[in-house]
Amino acid sequence: MTLSEAFLWPGTKVCEKLGVDPEGEAGLIRWMINTLVYLVLSLILVFVFVV
Numbered sequence: 001m002t003l004s005e006a007f008l009w010p011g012t013k014v015c016e017k018l019g020v021d022p023e024g025e026a027g028l029i030r031w032m033i034n035t036l037v038y039l040v041l042s043l044i045l046v047f048v049f050v051v
């Protein structure tokens with residue numbers, strides 16, 4: 001597994017559960033899921049270290 005595959009893993013798994021190809025047209029769905037996952041993780045880290 002390459003580094004890019006590791007970063008894209010959450011969105012890829014969601015696309016597989018939905019039954020769509022994450023490499024094809026569903027790339028935008030994978031991007032959206034990854035953005036939401038990493039947004040939540042980043043916000044948690046900010047609140048833990050800042051507050």
